[in-house]
Amino acid sequence: xxxxxxxWRQEDASAKxxxxxxxxxxxxxxxxxxxxxxxxxxxxxxxxxxxxxFDHDCREGxxxxxxxxxxxxxxxxxxxxxxxxxxxxxxxxxxxxxxxPFRATAFPVIKDLVIDRSAFDRIQHAGGYxxxxxxxxxxxxxxxxxxxxxxxxxxxxxxxxxxxxxVAACKNASAxxxxxxxVSQFALLPQGEIxxxxxxxxxxxxxxxxxxxxxxxxxxxxxxxxxGISLENIARMNREYLSASVAG
Numbered sequence: 077x078x079x080x081x082x083x084w085r086q087e088d089a090s091a092k093x094x095x096x097x098x099x100x101x102x103x104x105x106x107x108x109x110x111x112x113x114x115x116x117x118x119x120x121x122x123x124x125x126x127x128x129x130f131d132h133d134c135r136e137g138x139x140x141x142x143x144x145x146x147x148x149x150x151x152x153x154x155x156x157x158x159x160x161x162x163x164x165x166x167x168x169x170x171x172x173x174x175x176x177p178f179r180a181t182a183f184p185v186i187k188d189l190v191i192d193r194s195a196f197d198r199i200q201h202a203g204g205y206x207x208x209x210x211x212x213x214x215x216x217x218x219x220x221x222x223x224x225x226x227x228x229x230x231x232x233x234x235x236x237x238x239x240x241x242x243v244a245a246c247k248n249a250s251a252x253x254x255x256x257x258x259v260s261q262f263a264l265l266p267q268g269e270i271x272x273x274x275x276x277x278x279x280x281x282x283x284x285x286x287x288x289x290x291x292x293x294x295x296x297x298x299x300x301x302x303x304g305i306s307l308e309n310i311a312r313m314n315r316e317y318l319s320a321s322v323a324g
Contacts, residue, residue, distance in 0.1 A: 077103040077169045081116065083128055084176040086185050089192075093185065095174070105165035109152060110135060110142060112164055113175075129188035135160040137302065140239030144189055145176045150241035150300045158239060158302045178244035182251070182287045195286040196238045196254060202282035203275035204258045208267045226264045233260035235303045242297035242305070248289030253297040255283045256313035257305050263316050273320035280317055 078101045086093030100116050107115075110132055117127035131141040142159040146152035152162040167173065175189065183191040236257035243249050259276050262268025268275070291310055298307050 077101075077105065077164065077167070079103055079112075079167065079170070080172040082172065082174045083116075083189070084185075085128070085188055088187055089184055093188075095176075103164050105163065107164045108135070108160055109144075109146070109162040109164065110160050129186075129190050131190050132160060137161045138237065140237035140302075143178050143191070143193075143239045143241060143244070145174075145178055145244055147174050150178065150244040151239075151302055155299075156302055156304055158237075161302075178240050180240070180243045180249035180288070182249065183240060183243065191240070193238070193240050195288070196240065196251070198286065199251065199255055199279055199282045200238075200258055202278040203271065204262070204279065205271070206262060206267050207270055220266055222265060229308075230261050230264040233257045233264070233305065233309055236261075236301075236305050237303060239302060241300045241302060243288065245296040245300035246289065246291075247294060247296070248292060250291045250297070251283050251286070251288035252291040252310050252313065253301065253305055253307070255279055256309035259313045259316060260309045263312060272316065273323055276313060276316040277320050280313070 078099070081098040081100060082095045083098060084093055085096045098116055100112065100119070103112050103115065113128065113130060120127050130144065133139040133141045135142070137158045137160060140158060143150065144152070144159045146159070146162070151157060151159045153166050154162050177185050177189045177191045182195040183193055186192050236254060238254060240254070242253035243251050259279060262275060263272060295307060298305065
């Protein structure tokens with residue numbers, strides 16, 4: 077398979093970036109998208125050129141670091157997958173593929189396709205924890221009764237990997253799907269009740285402080301989320317926030 081690639085290159089955070097064109101040949105449909113980029117980088121290195129910087133770690137759809145905008149879509153044309161799980165069979169011989177980093181003010185470009193997503197870390201640090209002592213004082217899992225529906229919803233919220241696809245997909249660069257997932261995974265469980273009000277107020281405040289936009293219910297975030305995190309979490313966070321604001 078031969079492909080024409082338009083890839084964003086940017087020397088550092090302060091430099092002006094731009095697209096560069098690359099032709100690549102010998103791509104197998106069973107390759108992952110990142111393996112295709114590995115081929116491009118091997119060719120660049122053999123030619124004495126600087127390879128393209130992109131994030132990756134687990135390559136198993138778990139860590140979320142492989143976040144790329146591919147032909148205008150976070151993680152590319154497939155659904156419920158990360159970029160590392162995207163296979164080249166989704167493309168055709170001769171296709172032109174535009175590859176760029178996620179675009180958001182709160183996600184500044186570090187170099188080429190690598191972005192700084194530490195804003196997500198700061199949102200979690202603002203309230204994504206519980207004060208229950210679980211060190212050497214664990215309880216049997218069945219000692220605290222929890223409705224199965226709540227347990228399931230908490231689990232599904234906790235599957236968020238913080239990749240940033242929701243932000244990249246949103247016309248407002250909103251982080252509300254991410255933040256609401258982190259709020260929901262605790263709000264639905266009794267262990268999270270102690271900091272409930274403080275958590276949602278602090279996390280929403282930090283989200284706004286980081287410069288993310290607001291939610292206008294477009295729904296692109298849920299569609300592009302590799303884990304299918306539901307918009308219901310945003311509604312839950314809004315209710316939690318209103319309750320905490322009234323109580324506070």
